[in-house]
Each structure stands twice: as C-alpha cells, then as structure tokens.
Amino acid sequence: MKLLLPILGGLANIAIVLVLAPFFQGVLRKITALIQSRQGPPIWQSYFDLLKLLGKEDIESGESPLMQRFAVYLAMATVLTVACLVPMGFAAPMNAAGDVILLIYLLTLCGICTLLAGLAAGSTYSLLGTSREMMTMISLEPLFAIAIVVGAVHTQSFRLDTVLNGSVYASAAFPWSGVIMLGVMLLSFQAFVQRVPFDISEAETELMEGPLMEYSGPKLALFKYAQMAKLVIYSALFVTLFVPWGTGLMFPLGWLVFWAKVAGLVLLVTLVAATHARYRIDQAIRYFAVLLLVALVALVLASYGY
Amino acid sequence: MTFTPEQAVVASILLCVAGAVLTLLVSRNKTAAGWLAFAVTAVTAAMIISAVANVLTTGPSAHPALFWAMPKFGFALRIHVDGLTAVFLMLTALIAVPAAFYSITYMRHYEDYGVARYYPNFLLFLAAMYGLVSTTDMMWFFFIFWQLMTLPGYALIRFENKKPENIRAANKYLIMMQIACVATMIGAELLAVTGAKVSASASLKYDFDTVCANLPVMLVAKPGMTALAFALFLVGFGIKMGMWPFGQVWLPDAHPAAPSPVSAMLSGVMIKTGVYGLMRYFLWLVPPAAAADYPLAKWGLVVAVLGTITLFTGTMQALKQEQSKRLLAFHSIGQIGYILLGTGACMALLPAAGPNAAALAAIGFFGALFHVLNHGIFKGLLFLNAGSMLHATGTQDLNKMGGLMKFMPLTAITAIIASFSISGVPLFNGFVSKWSIYVAAVQGSSSAKYLAVCAVIAILTSALTLASFIKFFGVSFLSRTSALVTAHVAKHGRLEVGWMMQLPQVFLAALCVLLGVVPAIAFNVIQAALNASQHSFGVALAQAAPMTGSLLCGLEEINSAALFAPVALAMVLGLMFAVTRALSKLGAAQRRAAAPWLCGYAQEADCHRYVAHNFYGEIKRYFRWLGGKPRPQPGKEPDLKEH
Numbered sequence: 001m002k003l004l005l006p007i008l009g010g011l012a013n014i015a016i017v018l019v020l021a022p023f024f025q026g027v028l029r030k031i032t033a034l035i036q037s038r039q040g041p042p043i044w045q046s047y048f049d050l051l052k053l054l055g056k057e058d059i060e061s062g063e064s065p066l067m068q069r070f071a072v073y074l075a076m077a078t079v080l081t082v083a084c085l086v087p088m089g090f091a092a093p094m095n096a097a098g099d100v101i102l103l104i105y106l107l108t109l110c111g112i113c114t115l116l117a118g119l120a121a122g123s124t125y126s127l128l129g130t131s132r133e134m135m136t137m138i139s140l141e142p143l144f145a146i147a148i149v150v151g152a153v154h155t156q157s158f159r160l161d162t163v164l165n166g167s168v169y170a171s172a173a174f175p176w177s178g179v180i181m182l183g184v185m186l187l188s189f190q191a192f193v194q195r196v197p198f199d200i201s202e203a204e205t206e207l208m209e210g211p212l213m214e215y216s217g218p219k220l221a222l223f224k225y226a227q228m229a230k231l232v233i234y235s236a237l238f239v240t241l242f243v244p245w246g247t248g249l250m251f252p253l254g255w256l257v258f259w260a261k262v263a264g265l266v267l268l269v270t271l272v273a274a275t276h277a278r279y280r281i282d283q284a285i286r287y288f289a290v291l292l293l294v295a296l297v298a299l300v301l302a303s304y305g306y
Numbered sequence: 307m308t309f310t311p312e313q314a315v316v317a318s319i320l321l322c323v324a325g326a327v328l329t330l331l332v333s334r335n336k337t338a339a340g341w342l343a344f345a346v347t348a349v350t351a352a353m354i355i356s357a358v359a360n361v362l363t364t365g366p367s368a369h370p371a372l373f374w375a376m377p378k379f380g381f382a383l384r385i386h387v388d389g390l391t392a393v394f395l396m397l398t399a400l401i402a403v404p405a406a407f408y409s410i411t412y413m414r415h416y417e418d419y420g421v422a423r424y425y426p427n428f429l430l431f432l433a434a435m436y437g438l439v440s441t442t443d444m445m446w447f448f449f450i451f452w453q454l455m456t457l458p459g460y461a462l463i464r465f466e467n468k469k470p471e472n473i474r475a476a477n478k479y480l481i482m483m484q485i486a487c488v489a490t491m492i493g494a495e496l497l498a499v500t501g502a503k504v505s506a507s508a509s510l511k512y513d514f515d516t517v518c519a520n521l522p523v524m525l526v527a528k529p530g531m532t533a534l535a536f537a538l539f540l541v542g543f544g545i546k547m548g549m550w551p552f553g554q555v556w557l558p559d560a561h562p563a564a565p566s567p568v569s570a571m572l573s574g575v576m577i578k579t580g581v582y583g584l585m586r587y588f589l590w591l592v593p594p595a596a597a598a599d600y601p602l603a604k605w606g607l608v609v610a611v612l613g614t615i616t617l618f619t620g621t622m623q624a625l626k627q628e629q630s631k632r633l634l635a636f637h638s639i640g641q642i643g644y645i646l647l648g649t650g651a652c653m654a655l656l657p658a659a660g661p662n663a664a665a666l667a668a669i670g671f672f673g674a675l676f677h678v679l680n681h682g683i684f685k686g687l688l689f690l691n692a693g694s695m696l697h698a699t700g701t702q703d704l705n706k707m708g709g710l711m712k713f714m715p716l717t718a719i720t721a722i723i724a725s726f727s728i729s730g731v732p733l734f735n736g737f738v739s740k741w742s743i744y745v746a747a748v749q750g751s752s753s754a755k756y757l758a759v760c761a762v763i764a765i766l767t768s769a770l771t772l773a774s775f776i777k778f779f780g781v782s783f784l785s786r787t788s789a790l791v792t793a794h795v796a797k798h799g800r801l802e803v804g805w806m807m808q809l810p811q812v813f814l815a816a817l818c819v820l821l822g823v824v825p826a827i828a829f830n831v832i833q834a835a836l837n838a839s840q841h842s843f844g845v846a847l848a849q850a851a852p853m854t855g856s857l858l859c860g861l862e863e864i865n866s867a868a869l870f871a872p873v874a875l876a877m878v879l880g881l882m883f884a885v886t887r888a889l890s891k892l893g894a895a896q897r898r899a900a901a902p903w904l905c906g907y908a909q910e911a912d913c914h915r916y917v918a919h920n921f922y923g924e925i926k927r928y929f930r931w932l933g934g935k936p937r938p939q940p941g942k943e944p945d946l947k948e949h
Binding site: 010051053054055056057058059060061062063064065066067072073074076077078080081084094096097098099101102104105106108109112115116119120121122123124126127128130131134135137138141142145146149152153156157158159162213214217218219221222281282285289296299300302303304 | 662709711712715718730731732737741744745748749751752755758759761762765766768769770772773776777779780781783784785786787866867868869870871874875878879882883885886887889890891892893894895896897898899900901902903904910914915916920921922923924925928
C-alpha cells in the first residue's frame with residue numbers, strides 16, 4: 001500500500017502529461033493561427049506529427065551517435081520523472097523520493113540534455129543555439145529557484161507537498177514576497193516554456209531550431225514531445241506555487257479546477273507568444289537580470305517574514 | 307603487530323621520506339621509479355585507511371601521542387588522529403593512490419624532463435599532507451609540515467622549467483604560501499602562553515591543548531588580540547585554500563603549470579588542508595565553556611559571505627577560460643566557495659537560538675565536509691581527464707579540440723561523470739553535498755537573514771558551473787573533430803590512453819556515482835567522524851545528528867523537511883529511460899549516419915568551427931569587470947573583435 005499509491009499516482013501523472021501535451025500544443029497552434037488570421041492546422045495535428053516522426057528516417061549527423069541517443073532518451077526520461085514530482089490535482093506522487101531542490105535540479109537536467117544533443121550533433125548552428133540556450137538557462141534558473149526558496153523560507157520546509165501548495169503566500173504578514181514573485185514569474189514564464197518572445201535558442205528563422213537542427217525522425221519526435229510536456233509541467237508548477245486556490249476541493253471538482261487553471265495559463269502563453277516578436281539574446285539577458293534583482297528583493301523580504 | 311592510528315601516521319610519513327630517497331636513486335629508470343612511488347603511496351594509503359577505519363569505528367586515542375619532545379624550545383611532535391583528521395587523511399589517501407598510479411604512464415611522455423625531480427617531491431608532498439592534518443603543534447611542526455608541503459609543491463609546479471610561465475607560477479605559489487605560513491604562525495604566537503604545561507613530559511607552548519586551555523582567559527582578557535589571531539588564521543588558511551581574493555593570485559597559475567597528476571593532488575587534496583585548518587581552528591579550538599565570549603556567529607557571517615563571493619567570482623572567471631586546466635583551476639576556487647559557505651553557515655547557526663539551529667548547523671557542516679571529499683574526487687578525476695586530453699592532443703587549448711569522444715570513449719564517459727558531479731546533477735555526488743549546504747543556508751535564514759541570499763547565489767552559481775562544464779565537455783569531446791585532433795589521429799593511430807591511465811579515472815568515476823546513489827555511506831562516515839572528535843564545538847555537532855536515513859531509502863533532514871531518496875529516483879529515471887527508448891523504436895525508423903548540414907557548403911574550415919572562445923559571449927561581456935581574462939595562447943593573436 002505504501003508503494004502502490006505513489007506508483008499509481010506517478011503513472012497517472014505521466015499518462016495525463018503524455019496525453020494532454022500534444023492537445024495543448026494543438027490548441028496553441030490553432031489559436032495562434034486565428035490571431036494571425038490563418039485557418040491553422042486541426043487541433044489533433046500535433047498527435048499526427050509525433051506519430052509520423054516516429055516512423056521517419058533517423059539521420060545521425062554527429063560523430064558520437066551514442067551521446068546523441070543518450071541525450072534524447074534522458075531528456076524525455078527526465079521530463080517524465082519530473083511529472084511524478086509535481087502535484088497535478090492530487091498530492092505529488094514521488095513525495096518521498098525528493099524535495100524541491102531536487103525538482104530545481106531535475107528541471108535543469110532536462111535542459112542540459114537538449115544542450116548535449118546539440119553539442120553532439122556538431123553543427124555550428126547547433127552549437128550557437130546551445131550557447132544561447134545555456135545563457136538563457138543561467139538567467140532563468142535562479143528566478144525559479146528564488147520562487148521555490150521564498151516558499152521554503154515561509155514554510156520552513158522543502159517538501160514537495162508543502163512548498164508546491166501556494167507556499168509563497170504562507171507568511172504571517174502580507175505576503176509581499178509572494179506577490180512580487182508572482183509578477184516576476186508571470187513576466188518570465190514564456191522563457192521557461194521556450195515560447196516567443198524567448199525562443200532565442202531555437203529561433204527557426206535564424207538558427208533553424210538551434211540544438212535540434214540536425215535531428216529527425218524519432219529523436220525529433222521525442223524532443224518535440226518533451227518540449228510539449230514541459231509546457232504542461234511548468235504550467236502545473238506555476239499553478240501549484242502561485243494559484244493554489246480550489247485544489248482542496250472534492251475529488252473531481254478540485255482536479256477539474258486544477259486543469260482548468262493550467263489550461264488558462266497555456267492560453268495566456270499562447271496569446272503572448274502570438275502577439276510578440278522575439279528578443280535578441282542580449283536584450284533577453286538584460287531583461288532577466290532586472291527580474292533577478294527584483295526577485296532578490298522579494299527573497300530578502302521573505303527572510304524578514306513578509 | 308598492531309599500530310595505533312598515530313603510529314600509522316608517523317610510519318607513513320617516514321615511509322614516504324624513505325621512498326623519496328629510493329625513487330631518487332632509481333630515477334634513471336622512469337618506469338621503475340614510478341612503480342616504486344606507487345608502491346610506497348599504496349602502502350602508506352593502506353596504513354592510513356586502516357588507521358582511519360580504526361578511529362571511526364572504535365574512537366580516537368584519548369590523548370595525542372608524543373613522539374619527540376624538545377622541552378627546552380617548547381615544541382614537541384605530538385600526533386593525534388581524531389574524526390576530523392581521519393576524514394582528511396582518508397581523502398589524501400583516496401586521491402594519492404590513483405594520482406600515483408596515473409603518474410607511472412603519464413610521466414613517461416615527458417621527453418625533456420627526467421623524473422628525479424618528480425617522484426621524490428611527490429612523496430615528500432604526500433608525507434607533508436599526512437603530517438599537517440594530524441599534528442597538534444600550531445607552530446614548529448606546523449611550520450615544518452607546511453614547508454615540507456610548500457617546497458616540494460614548488461618543485462612540482464615548476465617541473466616543466468623550460469617554460470618561463472611555469473617558473474613565474476611556481477614563484478607566485480611559493481610567495482603566497484610563505485605569506486600564509488607567516489600569517490598563521492603569528493596568529494599562533496598571539497594565542498600562545500609561555501610555560502604552560504600540558505603533560506608531565508613536556509611544556510608545550512603552541513599545542514592545541516595548551517591553547518585550548520588558555521583561550522577562555524584570552525577571550526575575556528584580550529578579545530581584540532584573539533580576534534586578530536583568528537583573522538590571521540582566516541587569511542593564512544584562506545590563501546592556502548584559494549579563498550577570494552587570495553586564491554585568484556596564485557591558484558589559477560599554479561594548477562595548470564604542474565603535471566596533471568600533481569594538479570589533481572594540488573586541487574583535490576592540498577587546498578583542502580586550508581579547509582582543515584579553518585575547521586580545526588575555528589570550531590575545535592575554543593572550549594565550550596568559553597563559547598559565550600567567542601563571536602562564532604560573526605565569524606560565520608564573515609566566512610559565509612567570503613564563501614559566497616569566492617564561489618561566484620571563481621565560477622564566473624572559470625566560465626571565461628579557454629585552457630582546460632586553467633578552467634578547472636578556477637573551478638577549484640568556485641567549489642571551495644561552496645565549502646566555505648557550508649562551514650560559514652555552520653558557524654553562524656551553531657550559537658543561534660532557533661529550534662533547529664544546531665541541527666541546521668550540523669547539516670551545513672555535513673555538506674561542507676562531504677563537499678571536501680566530493681571535490682577531491684571529482685576534481686581529481688577532472689584533472690586526470692585533462693591530463694589524458696593533454697597526453698593525447700598535446701595541448702590544453704580547448705579552442706583546438708573537438709570530437710574527442712569518438713577517439714577516447716572511456717575518457718569521455720569519465721569526464722562527463724565528473725562534469726555532472728561538479729555541476730550538481732542529481733544521482734552524482736556533487737548534488738548531495740550542495741543539497742545539504744542549500745538546506746542549511748535556506749532554513750537557517752530564520753536565524754541569519756543573509757544566508758538565504760547566499761544560498762540563492764550558490765544555486766545560481768551552480769548553473770554557471772554547469773554552463774562552464776557543458777562548454778568544457780562539449781567543445782572537447784563532442785562538437786566536430788578539429789584539425790589538431792585529426793592530425794594527431796593521423797600521426798599516432800589511436801588517441802585513447804592506455805589502461806594504466808584509464809584505471810584511475812574509472813576508479814574515481816565509480817566513486818562519484820557510488821557516493822551519488824548511496825550518499826548515506828558518506829554521511830555515516832562523517833557522523834562517525836564527528837562522534838570521534840567530541841571536543842569543543844564538535845560535541846554539539848555530533849549530538850545534533852541531523853540526518854536519518856539508510857543506505858537504500860536515502861536521507862532525511864530536520865524531521866524530513868528535506869529529503870532525497872536517490873535509489874528510488876534512479877529506479878524511476880532508469881525505468882523512464884527504458885520506456886522512452888522503447889517509444890523511439892515504435893515506428894521502426896531506419897538509422898542513417900550523415901554529415902551535418904552546412905547550408906550548402908561541402909565542408910567547413912577549421913577556423914569556422916564554433917569553439918570554446920565563442921561560448922557565452924554576452925554573459926562574459928556583462929561580467930568583464932570581474933576579471934579572470936583568459937590568457938592568449940603563444941602563437942595566436944588575441945581576438946580583439948570580441949572584447
């Protein structure tokens with residue numbers, strides 16, 4: 001019983017993420033098309049894309065194909081593992097296997113795998129994309145870490161179920177730190193899910209997908225799938241950290257409210273992505289640096305109990 | 307015949323000195339001298355490890371063992387192996403053996419230099435480190451062991467003495483170490499009292515026991531003088547360990563200049579003697595009765611803030627480097643910063659009144675001491691990797707490397723394990739120690755507010771470390787084969803190093819993974835070490851026993867407010883890996899190898915490759931003021947456009 005519940009919960013989370021991710025992507029594409037006065041692909045197109053890619057020829061351009069394969073499998077495996085660490089309408093399934101620091105590092109590991117894949121592919125464009133992606137990660141990771149640490153400081157705990165439960169607002173006084181972090185995360189969320197205006201590392205118009213440029217067939221399918229899954233997982237994380245209201249409701253209701261909130265966030269991402277132009281890498285870094293300074297102020301406030 | 311731990315240490319020191327003489331005699335034959343040095347290292351390491359095991363399981367000797375006294379001058383050779391010493395002895399033995407084994411083959415590739423200046427110095431250097439962490443004399447034997455470490459170290463750094471930059475690096479090292487020595491000895495003199503008697507046989511002015519007994523009076527009577535003494539200790543040991551701002555002066559020049567196995571020893575073990583000194587003098591010298599007069603929390607603030615500055619500056623400067631060993635050397639500064647932060651958090655929280663303060667202080671200390679071990683292991687491994695790369699390609703310049711994984715698969719795998727370890731990827735050892743330090747710093751911020759900011763800067767720096775090692779690994783082992791590598795393959799046929807150089811790398815890589823998946827081993831060792839060094843603040847640290855957990859179920863801290871179960875995580879991750887792999891085979895897609903697409907060009911010139919120099923341009927530009935500009939290579943014009 002002690003092991004059964006986490007296993008079932010984990011499987012449920014993985015299944016939901018795998019099923020929903022292409023759907024959200026489909027919605028995203030459809031809405032983007034509508035905003036740009038196009039008809040757009042059918043909502044189910046992303047499922048077909050993935051299936052088709054799985055059967056396409058798998059061209060390995062790098063000199064160390066073993067590393068290419070390893071990076072692809074590890075990228076998707078990490079995303080799925082993270083799915084088991086995030087509460088999605090229920091308690092986090094792998095609550096007893098790690099805490100929020102592990103979560104921060106596993107989310108970084110997903111990113112690293114794409115970088116390793118890009119480096120292993122050996123094209124100059126991939127390397128250029130890798131360098132940009134890494135710079136974005138350097139500036140983004142602390143923002144998410146500060147949001148988590150603010151929660152951990154408020155609740156004096158690192159447990160997933162405690163922190164990923166609106167903990168940023170859990171201070172005795174008015175939670176200024178939580179409110180500031182909400183603003184910071186909203187302003188940087190596009191970058192976490194690698195959408196316009198912060199899809200700098202992929203930039204299909206200049207870098208031709210950056211680290212993924214040389215990938216095709218099942219490897220590309222897995223990378224694309226992992227990216228779609230990341231949108232769902234980051235949205236779920238955002239909801240649990242910053243929009244916790246209503247998750248305590250009875251089973252079907254609380255669960256539905258949770259996914260409605262996630263869908264709302266995906267919609268927001270889509271709207272921003274469809275109406276903005278891409279930033280240059282130096283502009284983006286300056287933007288994140290300002291957010292980082294604001295976030296540090298929030299952290300100091302949090303350690304003083306606000 | 308059984309030795310006491312103290313006798314084992316003295317026997318090891320004497321054996322190393324005898325070995326130094328013997329290797330000097332047979333130094334005409336490089337291989338024989340190498341095997342002899344390895345044999346001596348292995349025997350002393352076995353003696354040390356068995357002594358350490360003895361101390362950790364059955365407890366330390368009640369009193370330091372007196373070997374040689376000169377009461378007229380007030381000094382005596384007293385050796386004591388308690389838990390703290392045991393951990394550092396274990397680290398020394400653990401890194402020295404692979405380094406010595408690696409040297410046997412590695413040293414043969416130097417055509418212009420004999421080994422007469424190498425193996426004897428290597429053994430003396432090792433003997434000094436055994437002695438320095440176990441002597442209880444703060445003055446004369448400290449001085450002797452310090453010089454015994456510094457002078458052979460100096461000779462080893464200037465081993466390739468036909469290169470003027472190596473001589474400059476060695477001179478800098480020598481000067482800095484002498485300043486550190488003087489600072490520490492003045493500090494000891496300030497705390498010493500004339501004519502104090504510790505045991506019936508000798509009156510020892512500078513012994514730990516004398517100073518410890520005298521400190522309660524000193525702290526009340528001369529607080530300023532005592533504070534000055536501790537500040538001098540911080541400076542002296544700070545220079546040794548590479549703390550900002552002292553580390554940047556000598557460390558990045560000295561580490562790359564030495565032969566790679568010595569770099570591994572310098573970075574893996576030698577700079578840790580500074581950490582040992584810091585821990586010993588700040589946490590194990592003041593008797594508990596005098597704790598009220600001793601501003602430990604303030605020293606904690608100083609150490610934690612210096613640690614945070616050290617870790618950020620060191621890592622940011624490392625990010626700019628384009629020479630493999632210079633990059634690693636800057637990372638040594640960065641990683642020492644983590645150790646300092648953990649120690650500082652421990653010192654800041656130990657006197658605090660909060661409910662979990664003692665437990666959090668102990669977690670910080672666990673993290674710091676575990677990071678000492680981890681850094682020794684992965685940085686030793688990384689320097690051996692860099693040595694293998696240097697051996698294969700003849701250069702330290704990352705800009706000229708590329709595609710080595712195809713030719714050196716085993717070195718590549720060990721290098722990525724080490725890179726993952728140092729960047730704190732979960733399931734590798736670096737993660738667990740960093741995790742403990744973060745837990746202590748973040749939760750401790752209720753007692754010491756600044757610690758939360760320090761923790762976040764440390765997390766940010768962890769991303770920088772990762773960026774730096776993605777570059778290090780990516781441009782040398784992945785990317786595309788460079789002209790230089792192609793030329794070397796054409797000349798030598800194969801690049802992978804022989805098994806005698808592979809074995810030490812595999813051993814250290816295995817340790818990285820083992821301690822990452824079963825960190826409870828290390829935590830049990832550290833707890834045993836604390837139990838075996840119960841004096842001064844060690845009592846409080848040992849009693850806090852903040853970790854629970856078992857070998858398989860992982861670790862829990864402060865009533866499971868923080869937890870990590872690596873075995874469960876590894877199982878889930880492995881399962882998901884298998885699922886993903888199966889998923890990719892679902893469509894039965896054909897695999898084909900092809901050249902990367904170059905936008906229509908048939909092939910790419912070597913000068914158009916994306917190299918180490920090109921990485922992270924924007925970040926490097928924003929942090930130009932921080933210094934640490936990479937050295938332009940001889941024969942290559944510095945690229946002015948980028949700056």
